[in-house]
Amino acid sequence: MVRGKLEVLLVSAKGLENTDFLNNMDPYVVLTCRTQEQKSSVASGKGSDPEWNETFIFSISEGVEELFLKIMDSDSIGEDDFVGEAKITIEPVLTDGSIPTTCYNVVKDEQYCGEIRVGLTFTPEEYSEREYEEESFGGWKESSY
Numbered sequence: 001m002v003r004g005k006l007e008v009l010l011v012s013a014k015g016l017e018n019t020d021f022l023n024n025m026d027p028y029v030v031l032t033c034r035t036q037e038q039k040s041s042v043a044s045g046k047g048s049d050p051e052w053n054e055t056f057i058f059s060i061s062e063g064v065e066e067l068f069l070k071i072m073d074s075d076s077i078g079e080d081d082f083v084g085e086a087k088i089t090i091e092p093v094l095t096d097g098s099i100p101t102t103c104y105n106v107v108k109d110e111q112y113c114g115e116i117r118v119g120l121t122f123t124p125e126e127y128s129e130r131e132y133e134e135e136s137f138g139g140w141k142e143s144s145y
Contacts, residue, residue: 004059004122004125007120008031008067009119010053010118011101012052012117013106014114015114016106017048020075024047025074025081027046028041028074029069029072032068033067033068042074067088068085069104070082083108084113090120093120097121097123098120103116104116
């Protein structure tokens with residue numbers, strides 16, 4: 001049974017499509033791992049090549065397969081614009097323990113629109129075998145009725 005902590009180092013992105021026409025966009029990332037969601041800071045005015053260098057921690061349990069990164073452009077007027085998204089399969093980090101900072105493709109409408117740099121580290125949760133052993137003493141057959 002796989003359980004532990006997934007540490008995500010969100011480094012930077014480059015080549016993103018600028019969704020603001022008059023000035024540089026203000027990108028941020030929404031990181032989602034199953035039902036857990038976290039948001040990076042807004043890289044104000046950083047445009048198509050933002051840097052964050054932020055770390056996020058997710059609790060991992062059996063059946064978690066992917067980490068989703070949704071890049072948004074923070075707009076002061078109206079709704080934030082969708083820039084693109086990346087999907088990272090986490091099985092390799094569960095096996096190897098860590099994956100150095102790697103570039104992942106950012107896509108929008110199934111089209112490549114930049115890349116995002118992310119590092120991953122998995123720390124297994126320590127548990128004792130005793131917690132999962134069945135008790136081997138007593139029972140209804142050994143009772144004194």
